[in-house]
Amino acid sequence: MSSPATSTPAKGLEGVVAANTRLSDVQGDLGKLVYCGYDIDELAGKVTFEEVVHLLHHNHLPNSKELRELKDQLAAARELPVGVVQILKTLPKNAPPMHAIRTAISALGCFDPSSDDDSMDAQRQKAIRLIARIPIVTAYFHRAREGKALLDPDHSLGEAANFLYLLQGKKPSVEEEKTMDLCYVLHADHGMNASTFSARVTIATLSDMYSAITTAIGTLKGPLHGGANEGVIKMLQEIGSLDRVDAYVEECLQQKKKIMGIGHRVYKTLDPRAPHLKRMAQILSAKLGEPKWIQMSDRIAEIMLQRKNLHANVDFYSATVYYSLGIPIDLFTPVFAIARTAGWTANVLEQLADNRLIRPQSVYTGPTGLKVVPISKR
Ligand SMILES: CC(C)(COP(=O)(O)OP(=O)(O)OC[C@H]1O[C@@H](n2cnc3c(N)ncnc32)[C@H](O)[C@@H]1OP(=O)(O)O)[C@@H](O)C(=O)NCCC(=O)NCCS
Secondary structure (H helix, E strand, O other), rough: OOOOOOOOOOOOHOOOOOOOOOEEEEOOOEEEEEEEEEEEHOOOOOOHHHHHHHHHHHHOOOOOOHHHHHHHHHHHHOOOOHHHHHHHHHHHOOHHHHHHHHHHHHHHHHOOOOOOOOHHHHHHHHHHHHHHHHHHHHHHHHHHOOOOOOOOOOOOOOHHHHHOOOOOOOOOHHHHHHHHHHHHHHHOOOOOOOOHHHHHHHOOOOOOHHHHHHHHHHHHHOOOOOOOOHHHHHHHHHOOHHHHHHHHHHHHHOOOOOOEEEOOOOOOOOOOOOHHHHHHHHHHHHHHHHHHHHHHHHHHHHHHHHOOOOOOHHHHHHHHHHHHOOHHHHHHHHHHHHHHHHHHHHHHHHHHHHOOOOOOOOOOOOOOOOOOOHHHHH
């Protein structure tokens, strides 16, 4: 019999180690992020999202043949079952996209005859299908709610370019494709974050890949996790201009309101993804002739560092990048989900390879020894 829990862990499980992993390492004190031995600064700009998918799924960067095979597999897996397309068309047009995507990913499990096939080969194929299909689900839901035609995936395009094409109805420029691809690379995995943890908890019961990713999407949605990027742009819009930033931040601090995109549970210094996104945001804002978003962001970050010693996180500048790419605001978090499906599926495979049910305990703090009073007397 296991021993009972004797002490309450830190609130929010801060500092609790829940798994060994070879996938990614978040070094909070140093402000470093490592994927399978490669520093994110080493990977950013040198490898594509597909190479990172291979890295996370096979623990090494692909050679040309392996990359070609992976790209072919992803392209071949893009087509959605007709039933899922129907569901996407039937959902209310005003449904928040994260609800729609969570529903469609869950539905994909109903249409996959191998949903409950637990062989590692089948699990790997389901992982590829999910990575290939979550961008299609996102783009199709958006097009359907706008009453626009759903385009066929373009097999000559990589993951980032194909998503932008299906979403916007035109092939992206090389620069747009590279920007999106880099965003995917930076968001692909991030240690034991809340959504990854929830995916691992689900698969550790020997449930199935679709259930695990559906769980993760539901967890990512929250404004304290992936939903923060949407909150950032809404905040910038609410502030409206650079001269109003100081007063806005001051008021939030007075009222103890959180500034979206600032702070992190693990990074106690700069989030290493933020400078890459900031650089992209600067370039895109200058091109669009709309420098005010980046100027406002910089000022917010400056004040929060001075006043609270809190740094900008991944969501802070990604919001401006997505906005500049013309991505609708309520699709910012879905874009995060698209990229993170690489990491979620890799974590699910890793959990399955050495599984044990994840079942922590709680410290009971309620009353004891109560006697039932008959209902007529309560
Ligand atoms: C990420 C986050 C949830 C981490 O939470 P956490 O580890 O539980 O940290 P706490 O919420 O306990 O914050 C610690 C302190 O910093 C303050 N703080 C943290 N993030 C803040 C923010 N974004 N704006 C204002 N104050 C913030 C808290 O109010 C608290 O201050 P106090 O000690 O004076 O009460 C939190 O920083 C946050 O809510 N950030 C905004 C949402 C966001 O950007 N999420 C995406 C993360 S990648």
